Amino acid sequence: MRQKNPTGIIGLDNMLNGGIPAGNQVIVDGGPGVGKTLLCFEFLYRGAKNGENGILFSFEEDTESILENAKTAFPSFTDIDSLIGAGKLKILGSEETKQYIQKNKDDTSYSFGNFISEITSVARSYNAKRLVLDSISVIKLFITDPYYYRSLSTSLLSVLTRQGITSLITMENTSSEKANSFFQPESFIYDGMILMFFTGNDLENRIPTIEIIKMRGTDHTYNGMPYEITSSGFNILLQNNTTQRFFNVSN
Amino acid sequence: MRQKNPTGIIGLDNMLNGGIPAGNQVIVDGGPGVGKTLLCFEFLYRGAKNGENGILFSFEEDTESILENAKTAFPSFTDIDSLIGAGKLKILGSEETKQYIQKNKDDTSYSFGNFISEITSVARSYNAKRLVLDSISVIKLFITDPYYYRSLSTSLLSVLTRQGITSLITMENTSSEKANSFFQPESFIYDGMILMFFTGNDLENRIPTIEIIKMRGTDHTYNGMPYEITSSGFNILLQNNTTQRFFNVSN
Amino acid sequence: MRQKNPTGIIGLDNMLNGGIPAGNQVIVDGGPGVGKTLLCFEFLYRGAKNGENGILFSFEEDTESILENAKTAFPSFTDIDSLIGAGKLKILGSEETKQYIQKNKDDTSYSFGNFISEITSVARSYNAKRLVLDSISVIKLFITDPYYYRSLSTSLLSVLTRQGITSLITMENTSSEKANSFFQPESFIYDGMILMFFTGNDLENRIPTIEIIKMRGTDHTYNGMPYEITSSGFNILLQNNTTQRFFNVSN
Amino acid sequence: MRQKNPTGIIGLDNMLNGGIPAGNQVIVDGGPGVGKTLLCFEFLYRGAKNGENGILFSFEEDTESILENAKTAFPSFTDIDSLIGAGKLKILGSEETKQYIQKNKDDTSYSFGNFISEITSVARSYNAKRLVLDSISVIKLFITDPYYYRSLSTSLLSVLTRQGITSLITMENTSSEKANSFFQPESFIYDGMILMFFTGNDLENRIPTIEIIKMRGTDHTYNGMPYEITSSGFNILLQNNTTQRFFNVSN
Amino acid sequence: MRQKNPTGIIGLDNMLNGGIPAGNQVIVDGGPGVGKTLLCFEFLYRGAKNGENGILFSFEEDTESILENAKTAFPSFTDIDSLIGAGKLKILGSEETKQYIQKNKDDTSYSFGNFISEITSVARSYNAKRLVLDSISVIKLFITDPYYYRSLSTSLLSVLTRQGITSLITMENTSSEKANSFFQPESFIYDGMILMFFTGNDLENRIPTIEIIKMRGTDHTYNGMPYEITSSGFNILLQNNTTQRFFNVSN
Amino acid sequence: MRQKNPTGIIGLDNMLNGGIPAGNQVIVDGGPGVGKTLLCFEFLYRGAKNGENGILFSFEEDTESILENAKTAFPSFTDIDSLIGAGKLKILGSEETKQYIQKNKDDTSYSFGNFISEITSVARSYNAKRLVLDSISVIKLFITDPYYYRSLSTSLLSVLTRQGITSLITMENTSSEKANSFFQPESFIYDGMILMFFTGNDLENRIPTIEIIKMRGTDHTYNGMPYEITSSGFNILLQNNTTQRFFNVSN
DSSP, X not given: OOOEXXXXXXXXXXXXXXXXXXXXXXXXXXXXXXXXXXXHHHHHHHHHHTTOOEEEEESSSXXXXXXXXXXXXXXXXXXXXXXXXXXXXXXXXXXXXXXXXXXXXXXXXXXXXXXXXXXXXXXXXXXXXXXEEEOHHHHHHTOSOXXXXXXXXXXXXXXXXXXXXXXXXXXXXSOSBGGGOOOOGGGGGSSEEEEEEEESOSSSOOEEEEEEEEETTSOOBOSOXXXXXXXXXXXXXXXXXXXXXXXXXXX | OOOEEOOOOXXXXXXXXXXXXXXXXXXXXXXXXXXXXXXXXXXXXHHHHTTOOEEEEESSSOHHHHHHHHHHHOTTOTTHHHHHHTTSEEEXXXXXXXXXXXXXXXXXXXXXXTHHHHHHHHHXXXXXXXXXXXXXXXXXXXXXXXXXXXXXXXXXXXXXXXXXXXXXXXXXXXXXXXXXXXXXXXXXXXSEEEEEEEESOSSSOOEEEEEEEEETTSOOBOSOEEEEEETTEXXXXXXXXXXXXXXXXXX | OOOEEOOOOBTHHHHTTTSEETTOEEEEEEOTTSOHHHHHHHHXXXXXXXXXXXXXXXXXXXXXXXXXXXXXXXXTOTTHHHHHHTTSEEEEOHHHHHTTSXXXXXXXXXXXXXXXXXXXXXXXXXXXXXXXXXXXXXXXXXXXXXXXXXXXXXXXXXXXXXHTOEEEEEEEOSOSBGGGOOXXXXXXXXXXXXXXXXXXXXXXXXXXXXXXXXXXXXXXXXXXXXXXXXXXXXXXXXXXXXXXXXXXXXX | OOOEEOOOOBTHHHHTTTSEETTOEEEEEEOTTSOHHHHHHHHHHHHHHTTOOEEEEXXXXXXXXXXXXXHHHOTTOTTHHHHHHTTSEEEEOHHHHHTTSEEOTTSSSEXXXXXXXXXXXXXXXXXXXXXXXXXXXXXXXXXXXXXXXXXXXXXHHHHHHHHTOEEEEEEEOSOSBGGGOOOOGGGXXXXXXXXXXXXXXXXXXXXXXXXXXXXXXXXXXXXXEEEEEETTEEEEOOOGGGOOBSEEOOO | OOOEEOOOOBTHHHHTTTSEETTOEEEEEEOTTSOHHHHHHHHHHHHHHTTOOEEEEESSSOHHHHHHHHHHHOTTOTTHHHHHHTTSEEEEOHHHHHTTSEEOTTSSSEEOTTHHHHHHHHHHHTTOSEEEEEOHHHHHHTOSOHHHHHHHXXXXXXXXXXXXXXXXXXXXXXXXXXXXXXXXXXXXXXXEEEEEEEXXXXXSOOEEEEEEEEETXXXXXXXXXXXXXXXXXXXXXXXXXXXXXXXXXXX | OOOEEOOOOBTHHXXXXXXXXXXXXXXXXXXXXXXXXXXXXXXXXXXXXXXXXXXXXXXXXXXXXXHHXXXXXXXXXTTHHHHHHTTSEEEEOHHHHHTTSEEXXXXXXXXXXXXXXXXXXXXXXXXXXXXXXXXXXXXXXXOSOHHHHHHHHHHHXXXXXXXXXXXXXXXXXXXXXXXGOOOOGGGGGSSEEEEEEEESOSSSOOEEEEEEEEETTSOOBOXXXXXXXXXXXXXXXXXXXXXXXXXXXXX
């Protein structure tokens, strides 16, 4: 059976029957404000503390703001800077990430020609075992040709897989309710999909919910679980009546 | 009446009044994570044990990961490797499958010119009676011309039919609830359609459900049936009140 | 008043106040697996036994499979082959039908230039009074120009009408629930429309339902009626509370 | 106040507070099979008996079938032929109507260049006071340029208005439930809109319903009214609780 | 604070906390038959009686029919003609209005090049303080380039604002239920939006309802209010429980 | 942790756990008439009184009308003019703002070439710490190329961020009910998103509601809160049962 390192996120490993299988490329899909970037950050942070170097490529925020937001959300993560200093955690904000793309002459779209090879070589240079790309939706925003985007998406997937890197790739959803969510066709090819959304209605207490839609190489739960974001990381509240695994396998 | 070999999947043959008619080309339609690939794998596995060679062409995963995922889901299938060794079961991952297509000059779409003839000759060389293509949605992703795609889809259908091969062809659905599902027009021409989806709501216990939408050449049930994935394969739970066949024929 | 030969399908003639008016071109609209092809087959079979020759042009299945499926569904129809032998029933599978169209140079669409004149001359050569085209949706799939398709659709209609042939033309619906069904604009010009769909929900007992949406030249019911497919043909279960005719005419 | 001749259709004149104002161009919008053509026919028939000549231009049926359908629906209309003989009622089927349009070279769309001037001159030659065009949706099907269609639609409107002709122009709706109906933007410019649809659900007794959406130049009810089609014409069943007029005017 | 002249429409001024601020350009949005044109006519009529000249430009009806419809709806408005005679009220039907546009060579779209300058100079020549354009949707129907239309819409807005004219501009909605209504992006730039629609269902008593969506420069209610059209004008029935203003300001 | 200056808007700072983090670029999304412009105005007004200069660029209204509307809504803001006089508050209406764009030759779209650099230099010249752009939807209306628009949107974001300016950028929503709202993909890249909408139904008392969808760099509530607009500014009514923060952090 494929090796599974625990993500270290409370509740998630239980949902995943141990963790994300090494080398899986996983989409984290959700509307704005559900905490995708924070979940990904904790994924890298837990890995770094656990001997798995991690690297984050952002198209959405600069390095400083990513770190500030993480420290604000997770005051107990007091060793972020030391992990960065030790080269176990690497954050590349939009400025750095955008070095790897070029604006096209038409001045409206971008060229991602060498993007994949470059980020993977960067990842390799940091000996990264965990990678986060935040978000692939921004890449989609700036590629005029859908087929070029899909082709890029496939290449990204196979290159990272070949590297044996485990990745979380965020995908922005135009709705924050699951009922209104549709999966993007290009997400089908990924090894896993995690959906974050809200249940409940506007004026009553809404419940942030996380669901594992798909995860190759491991059994997992298939119901949504409420979560909260505490000063010491995500806390996914497993519901007894919903922790049934997809496979009824004890392994 | 057309010959029907049991698929060997518990419950499915009962829904199908014996099995899938030999030579039917069947779409397996469902959202991400419902277990389409695993169902198709068991279909090949049961055939291989039963004297019907099977071959799987994947555009989604490499061979190793397909096998790992299957072994993880079905620990009781201890003879997968020996069946492969004996040439009764053949798994071609995305790398191998992609040999049969070429990237077009425009670098965004692909050419499937000889794809069909090549995979059928491969299938023939393995004396395959069962074939799985996982998934036709990925092919669709990379063909820019919808008419070319439809034309390819028809050719695939008629070539496989002429070969007398029984196939399961997966189709990714953008939703995992049936209410939000619409059938793709190109699926109309296939001999059968099996839909896998979830019932129930997000936070309560959701129920994986399988329904036979259409199956030429045999009577079948037309209600959804709950299923679970056990260590020894799929287990479709026939509901007495819903096992009514479409035809009220005793044959 | 126009002559109406009973279709011979139990319940349908009652819904139609006697039958389909001779020379009507009627769309049979429904999702995959509702039994459109079987209904059309019985329409031809009943005609053939009743002195009205019938011919079926299929774009979806080959001759052999059409016959197998019909015999599987309707074991009591023991004289299908003798009717064929007697030239009263003619089935042209996709292979034969496709002789009448040509693939265009662009290799993705098809040319239906002489299609209509050819199939009508074939129909005439068999002295056919009833004709089935299964399905016009496949034709639509392979015509790139919507206006060319509509133009073809109109010509088909007027040629068949001129021939005095009564036709059922199947149209695939992307949903099998009526709530999600929309009528195709090109179906407006036809003389009649019969809709087949399912009522009820996924996990409870669903009910196959048939409704006459429109039928020129005769009164008809306008509610949905449940149906079952028995070994001796369709059985439409007239509901007393819903057999009210559209016209309150006794004729 | 504008002159209003009663349409002669039972209940409709009451809904219209007397009738359709002379010179109004009115859209009759509804799904297939709701009886639009029959309503329009009765409108002409009642006019003809009442000293207002009427003419019908059809793109959907040939003359013979229009007459047969009308006679089948309305057996009490025993004087249809004599009214035609007397030149008070004129029916032009699709064959005759299509004389006034030309197929374009591209062979897929049609040219309606002189269509309007020709049909109005025909109408004038018959001294027609009432005109029916069945249906404008077919015209739309065959015009490739939406702006050309809209422009044609406006010209038709103003020419007929200038002639002082009162017209009913049918428009096919892709749904037969009002909830799914949307008004076509090009219908905004017409003087009136009458919607015909079904209420109730599939398996219970459905109710054919007619509603006056808009009618310039007269007060009218604004609720839906059930109707039935009897041997002696439409019978609209006014509901006391819904006969409230839009204007609370006694005139 | 900006000057507000009462519109004179019963209930509307109360909803508007006094009236429409002078110089506001207001969209009146609603489905066919809700009474948009009549509301606009009363707006001009009340202004004319009150010393504010008004002018109406119609793309939908000719002058005569506009006046007939108004007189039919509002029999108590006995002085319409004298107001027109006195130059206080000016109605330009579609014929006159269309003088200000030219048909393009392509014969399908129209040129509105000088339209705005011309109608504003006409308005000025009548010393109009109130203006109605009925409807901007017809203009949209005949402009092929959406950006040209939006650009025209902005110019219209700024020119009328510069003139200090208060305008009601009707916009046709494809639905007459609010639930199905979406606001057109180009309406965002206007100073106000009034929505007219129906509540209630098809067969029971439906309720014509008016709601102020937006009104710059004044406080207003934000709930829908039922209205009726009486012989002496609109009567908006203020509901105590819904007359709460948007601002809780006493001014 | 990033510095947070209170917005000064009652309730909002509490929802934001102190305020908007300095340098955040925030989308204010809502349908017409929900009060977006007034909220933004108060944001600038409170800043100006608090030592943070503010500037507003409008594409929707002229300066005079913006000020009138604000004074009408907020009669207690008696020192608006003096703040403007003191250079602490700067309002640029559409006339002034449009100086910074050019109409393209095609006369339908606009060029925003130097727009961003110009408005930021203007902002700098006023030493603005707070900036409002009302609305980006109007910019979108006039840019024909979606990729150019997105590219502009990104540049705007990064330039303002580099300036350390805190901005509110309004985005018009085509619906005023949240259920019908979808987030624009281009809004994903912003640091925050505030949604304003109505709850409740048409004829009963509707409730203006504000919700913080996303806010980088601070904890915040994630439920909708009712608000009212009083003579002395917005008053957001915190609901005890819904004031739970997204992060359970005390910081």
